Amino acid sequence: GIQVEQSPPDLILQEGANSTLRCNFSDSVNNLQWFHQNPWGQLINLFYIPSGTKQNGRLSATTVATERYSLLYISSSQTTDSGVYFCAVEMVKAAGNKLTFGGGTRVLVKP
Amino acid sequence: NAGVTQTPKFQVLKTGQSMTLQCAQDMNHEYMSWYRQDPGMGLRLIHYSVGAGITDQGEVPNGYNVSRSTTEDFPLRLLSAAPSQTSVYFCASSYSRGAGEKLFFGSGTQLSVL
Numbered sequence: 001g002i003q004v005e006q007s008p009p010d011l012i013l014q015e016g017a018n019s020t021l022r023c024n025f026s027d028s029v030n031n032l033q034w035f036h037q038n039p040w041g042q043l044i045n046l047f048y049i050p051s052g053t054k055q056n057g058r059l060s061a062t063t064v065a066t067e068r069y070s071l072l073y074i075s076s077s078q079t080t081d082s083g084v085y086f087c088a089v090e091m092v093k094a095a096g097n098k099l100t101f102g103g104g105t106r107v108l109v110k111p
Numbered sequence: 112n113a114g115v116t117q118t119p120k121f122q123v124l125k126t127g128q129s130m131t132l133q134c135a136q137d138m139n140h141e142y143m144s145w146y147r148q149d150p151g152m153g154l155r156l157i158h159y160s161v162g163a164g165i166t167d168q169g170e171v172p173n174g175y176n177v178s179r180s181t182t183e184d185f186p187l188r189l190l191s192a193a194p195s196q197t198s199v200y201f202c203a204s205s206y207s208r209g210a211g212e213k214l215f216f217g218s219g220t221q222l223s224v225l
Contacts, residue, residue, distance in 0.1 A: 101153030
């Protein structure tokens with residue numbers, strides 16, 4: 001199956017700092033989504049981004065499908081950005097959202 | 112709008128016991144799925160459904176059964192619980208059968224099997 005690797009595994013930021021999270025995948029994908037899991041365990045969908053660039057407030061994401069990677073940018077980080085960020089992909093255009101998840105990047109934003 | 116609702120939030124079982132994790136969504140989503148999350152790891156797909164009456168296996172289906180009698184509900188059954196099934200279970204749904212719809216998650220069920 002498809003392999004999904006995220007880096008770095010852990011990230012400690014000072015409030016206000018910017019950061020970039022990376023997701024590499026081993027095969028062509030038709031579906032790529034970024035999720036944030038907050039410290040209470042809730043998973044929130046941030047982006048559906050199989051290619052191109054999207055922005056939502058202080059967060060933005062870019063996927064370069066031909067080179068098999070995606071980047072998530074956090075600008076002016078806040079303590080509420082703490083948690084684990086997951087990248088998830090689906091290789092083929094199949095029915096539904098059978099996503100394969102990466103291992104996540106754990107982010108801690110210090111005040 | 113409640114979204115995706117999972118019950119119970121916490122459960123402790125003894126080895127060999129059976130139980131059903133409940134999942135309901137009120138968004139008229141066709142696609143529903145179950146994932147498990149083990150400590151320090153990403154989520155792994157257990158079973159999924161692309162519509163009422165249709166289910167299929169994901170990456171780690173052994174030890175779990177599902178059914179989809181209505182659009183709203185997608186229960187996950189553990190027939191004979193084992194310690195290896197200790198995990199956090201998440202139910203998720205998306206609008207259509209097609210790939211590419213945003214996936215929405217419930218708040219999770221933390222299960223311990225002793």
